[in-house]
Amino acid sequence: MSIKSVRRRIRARTRRQLYSFFSSLGSLLGHRLGTLMTVLVLGIAMALPLGLYVTLHNLRDLDLKQDEWGTITVFLNDEVTEAGAVEFARKVNQRLDASAVMISPDQGMEEFRKVSGFGQALDLFEENPLPWTLLVTPQAADSEELGARVTVLAAWIEEQEAVDIVQVDHKWMRRLSGLIGLGDALVTVLSVMFSLAVVVVVANTIRLDVGNRAEEIQVLSLIGADDSFIRQPFLYTGFWYGLLGALLALVLLSVSIFYLNRPLEQLLNAYGKSFELDGLGGLRVVFVLLAGGALGLCGAWVSVERYLRQLRVGGLPGRS
Amino acid sequence: MITFEHVSKRYPGAANALLDINFHLDAGEMVFLTGHSGAGKSTLLRLILLLEQATRGQVLVDGRNLSKTSPRLTPQVRQHIGMIFQDHKLLSDKTVFDNVSLPLIIAGMRYADIKKRVRAALDKVGLLSKEKSWPLTLSGGEQQRVGIARAIVGMPPILLADEPTGNLDPQLSRELFSLFQQLNEHGVTVMVASHDLSLIRAMGQRVLVLSGGRLIDDIPAAVSAAAVS
């Protein structure tokens, strides 16, 4: 076979691909309502796992700001004076795995006044009822280690004479990280299930499509079209369905994020956190679109293959 | 070009549609296939197009033994044959132009060439003005001619026709047969199944006569032509 004839073949194949490409677009646009409904179903199916994924992603971001969540608040006994508090803070700071910040009763009152909004009412107290307070922060590389450190540190502090009450936030944090772990598993399960759903939905749509165009397939085969020529437009159609579904899912997601951002910000502000909801980054968006397209392609393939096999076994229906 | 050797065809649960058929058709020959309804004309053509497999014997097309050809190569065999079907087999959701262009699209031809060739083929069957029409808006005869244009547009070396004049008036039928003759003069091997005995006689070509699935007569062109004059 000469190079020239190889080149001619490649060119012919490219033209056939182009034809299939445009004919698939044509058939999608030809059945606008049907296409829209399929894409809608696919979009919603894909938005669910994506939404959960994004939620978890954001929660994990929270988790990473662990130094704040892991802080131990230590209220010292009423009798402890400033000197006693300094002494205790020094003791904590001597430990390699922790550092303490002191808050005097006056500072505490000031802060409380701001946050609580009681304002003047607090002036009714003849003397400041707040004790000296320490914010103790353990040093740790990750949340796992932090959890352990906090536990040890809290136990040690609790034993100290000067200490009245120890408040630890890390239980909450641990629960959160447990939930995130569960959520990760859930994302995997949902992704698998909804991917399957996407394949099935596309397969079914293409099956109907193939059924509607049985006559066309038969005629094409009579005038010498091979399986791949018959298959191509349907594969493209499946790919489009998947891609459009993924696109819609991403749009739904962005709208949801936009809508949720404000109330969430308010909620987190109440915790004293500033926070910005993250969407999906550029590379992930591309991945989602391609994955959608690939799933659609799979669905189409399953249906068309099944039909072509039937055709081969049963022979061409109708005689001339 | 086309050779049948002891070919029998039996449809499941039916009597033999073809029984021990033997004939040979040279490249560039033209032959008419005739016989009563149910004689097996369509079946014989379907064997050549690989729409059916012979139950016994061998069919050879262009030196290729069809019963030993893998199903993967069926499209190749069909691409070398232009077939005109008794029921046209046009696609109703494609225009006349698009219908006729299908074999060329399958071949992966350039669009500019497709356009030229399709126009030329439509011109040959006198339907150039209808290129943008939909098949269902055409008369039966016009649809038949679209089918003919589609069969010849790829310039296949073999042309098969199953009752191509079924819906045509005598004038058009004659024109069509002379179109076949013209293609044959350009080297195309032509096989036409038809009931139209008077028209067949007038052509003075070789005639194969089928009856009850048997080949009962094979009239050479010379004899046929002598009968005309």
Ligand SMILES: Nc1ncnc2c1ncn2[C@@H]1O[C@H](COP(=O)(O)OP(=O)(O)OP(=O)(O)O)[C@@H](O)[C@H]1O
């Ligand atoms: N798919 C089939 N299944 C069973 N029997 C069939 C099938 N196709 C054709 N036959 C039988 O085979 C015989 C030959 O049929 P065929 O269609 O070849 O005849 P024909 O010569 O083309 O007739 P006509 O001139 O009416 O088109 C007939 O008896 C027919 O009933």
Ligand SMILES: [Mg+2]
């Ligand atoms: Mg017939």
